Amino acid sequence: MSQSQLELRHLKTLLALAECGSVSQAAKRVFLTQSALSHQLKALEDHYGLALFERKTQPLRFTPAGERLLALAREVSGLVAGAERDMARLREGEAGELRIAVECHTCFDWLMPAMDAFRQHWPAVELDIVSGFHADPVGLLLTRRADLAICSEAEPQDGVVYQPLFAYEMVLIMAKDHPLAAKPVWQADDLASETLIHYPVPDVMLDLVRKVLKPAGVNPSRRTSELTVAIIQLVASRRGVAAMPFWAVKPYLDRGYIASARIGESGLQSELYAALRQDDVLLAYMRDFLHTVREQSFATLPGLSVLA
Amino acid sequence: MSQSQLELRHLKTLLALAECGSVSQAAKRVFLTQSALSHQLKALEDHYGLALFERKTQPLRFTPAGERLLALAREVSGLVAGAERDMARLREGEAGELRIAVECHTCFDWLMPAMDAFRQHWPAVELDIVSGFHADPVGLLLTRRADLAICSEAEPQDGVVYQPLFAYEMVLIMAKDHPLAAKPVWQADDLASETLIHYPVPDVMLDLVRKVLKPAGVNPSRRTSELTVAIIQLVASRRGVAAMPFWAVKPYLDRGYIASARIGESGLQSELYAALRQDDVLLAYMRDFLHTVREQSFATLPGLSVLA
DNA sequence: TACAATCATGAGGCAATTTCATTATTTTAC
DNA sequence: GTAAAATAATGAAATTGCCTCATGATTGTA
Incomplete structure (x- = not known):
């Protein structure tokens, strides 16, 4: 029954937890094991005699007590970061x-x-x-x-x-009414008859080409564009498909402008x-x-x- | 060479340090040894690569870096205290x-x-x-x-x-021109021919009487007053002497209204x-x-x- | 100059935290 | 609905880091 007082470490854990929505993900963010965080959070709950969040949901939900500590964490972390910057400036x-x-x-x-x-x-x-x-x-x-x-x-x-x-995942994007739009996972061969739209950079800088298409000997026709939004437009207009970071296209996926698929069985990690x-x-x-x-x-x- | 990050514990130490003006006093305030605080402060200085205060002065002086961390401590401690109160309210x-x-x-x-x-x-x-x-x-x-x-x-x-x-020290106060005003330490006998001014309470509640005068068989004449300021006035007007907490009379001592003396060799601790x-x-x-x-x-x- | 007070330092002990290994629980996929 | 996968909890062992102790150094003071 640990009775240790609140420390900044705990507040950082709570922030990571709020951002990740799960203990194991949060653990990675603070470079500790899931077990360590589980123990740490239990100690906090024991200390205050209050549950901080409901574990039975995904993503987890904070209780009012958890929210209160989280609010503290948000207030404090900014102040601490500011002070530590000032310390660094004083030194260097x-x-x-x-x-x-x-x-x-x-x-x-x-x-x-x-x-x-x-x-x-x-x-x-x-x-x-x-x-x-x-x-x-x-x-x-x-x-x-x-x-x-x-x-x-x-x-x-x-x-x-x-x-x-x-790290993040590159996903393939295509028009919503594309014949293969419902296919959750695309293989290199699926791209053989497509037009691939990408930025005007050398092939070595295109992960899809270098890691997937080239090894499979697939060589689709190409088209380039400088701007992300322009590429999205082309894809939506059925001019071709493109590989993009998931985080870059999520807003368009959510609004239903385009569809997406995983590249290869385990996805194309970048x-x-x-x-x-x-x-x-x-x-x-x-x-x-x-x-x-x-x-x-x-x-x-x-x-x-x-x-x- | 510890590389541990900043924790609330450190901030509390800095607050105590600022209030006490010395490492050993601050150590008592946070219920640790002087050694513990010395190590802790050294670790902090190592961590930031900056001196936090000058140790060669009494009371010690903070460097700009120390001031900056102290400012952080002041900001944060209030927030933490508020959050912990809210947690307690949520629980009880x-x-x-x-x-x-x-x-x-x-x-x-x-x-x-x-x-x-x-x-x-x-x-x-x-x-x-x-x-x-x-x-x-x-x-x-x-x-x-x-x-x-x-x-x-x-x-x-x-x-x-x-x-x-x-805990604090009870001191004897007297008029500035009292014959014994220059005597730094008074014994029970010195009070024999004085008038003792005190609050109108039973003798058992007067530490001076119970712990010093009664054991020595000294029984000075008395006079009572309800109000602290009134007692100070009487003392300043040479109507008698009184025993008061040091912190209660310090302002009057600083302004030179009255003089004070220690009660007994090692002082009367309350x-x-x-x-x-x-x-x-x-x-x-x-x-x-x-x-x-x-x-x-x-x-x-x-x-x-x-x-x- | 010696004494008292304060601070620094290194070694050792101990407790808090982390990891490891495992089990329990929940979610997802088929 | 069940199997598989992901996530969380738990207890024990190990590590880390903090504190205390003992002592030496330094500063201020009678």
Whole structure:
């Protein structure tokens, strides 16, 4: 019967729990085991003599007591984050440079809000996006034309460190009245007679082509577009199909504009890493930026999962 | 090299540190050893890579980094306290009864502000003071005419529990031009030819008489007054001397209205306890009231010390 | 200068938290 | 409806981290 008092650790757990809707998912978010969180939550409930949430539902529902503690967690976590930023600035100064190289188009969806938040917190750090879509963003790091690169693979390289951001599933989208719209899982062959719509980037940067179509020897006809919304429009108008992150198309799926399918039996998983120069890993504003990206993304994008 | 993150425990330590001005005093306030706090603070400084305060001064001075964390602590502690009150209300309900029996006049100095704060937090609890100064306030508890008694000794009694509040020193006050005004320590004999001014209560409730004068067989002439300010006036006008809590007379000492002396070599220590019925010990509003009293008193009264 | 008070430090003990392994329960799929 | 999968609870073992103890260093004071 542990009688330990409330700690910030507990509040962080509650926040993760509210965002994930399940104990096991929340456990991944705070890098602990499901068991640890189960014990921790039970200890909290014992401490206050109150149930904090109903376990029999999915996603779980908080009780009024749970809601109250959750409200505290929300109030406190912002204050703590602000104080810790100030501590970092006191240690390392206010200024710095953060030029970001981006390799994927959809990244902008989550990058922009994160950059906006970051600008508020670190007004003296020069924040930039390195223009163009480079096939080798990591090269830009070493030649000091960028300070941070967003990439989908962590290829070991001297002097470069990869920090996991998050993982998500790429889904195939098609018109609602597409003949195969009801098929929940598509295989490479199903795409043989389709038109594939994608961003105008080299094939190596298209996971669907590189990981699925090429290995299967399937080569559908192509069409490109720069803008996500334009691709959605083309798909809805039966001009072809496209592979998109689930979180990018969920709003359109919910409104019934298009249909979606899983790619391959176990789905096409995508991962995102931030690459930094080894020397910059400990920079406070760098760490804070990555933290902001993760926080914001998990809070706003549906279907994300934690990346080791 | 501990890398543990910030916890509420650390913030509480910083608050105690700011109020006490020394690590060892703060340690008593949070019921830990000086060593524990020293380790804890060092861990914090290591964690942020910043000094939090200068140890070479008395009272210690916070660095800007320390001030920043202290500010966080102040913001957060209020929020946490509020949430924990709400949790208690959720568990036990809003209402209750809290009738307080008081045995000493000066208690009102700290009791009133505490009661005001409490009323804000527990509007549905009936808060009262049991009128008159009873020689046996604990009796009122058992006959259910009071729910809490303030007393200066913890005499064991069935069904009654004593909770320590705080300890302080009683000092002798006299006119500034009193012949013995420069004497730093008075003994019982020094009072033989004085007039002792005190509240109109039985001798057993006067620590000076019971613990010092009676054992020494000294019996000075007396004069009584109901009001603290009136007693101060009489003392300043050379009508006699009085024994008062240090914290009650400090403002007058600072302004030079009167002089003070220690009573006996090691001073006359007074203690205050709250007596409750055993059954009420776990009542949330009761615990919160006692907590409020301690917090408020330590924050506003000078020279208090912790009571085991 | 010595003494008292305060603070720092390292080692050791202990308790709180985490993990592991397993069982119970709920949800999903067929 | 049952089987399989996912999720949560539980107890025991292990680890981690915190606190205390004992002692030495430092600061302020008579």
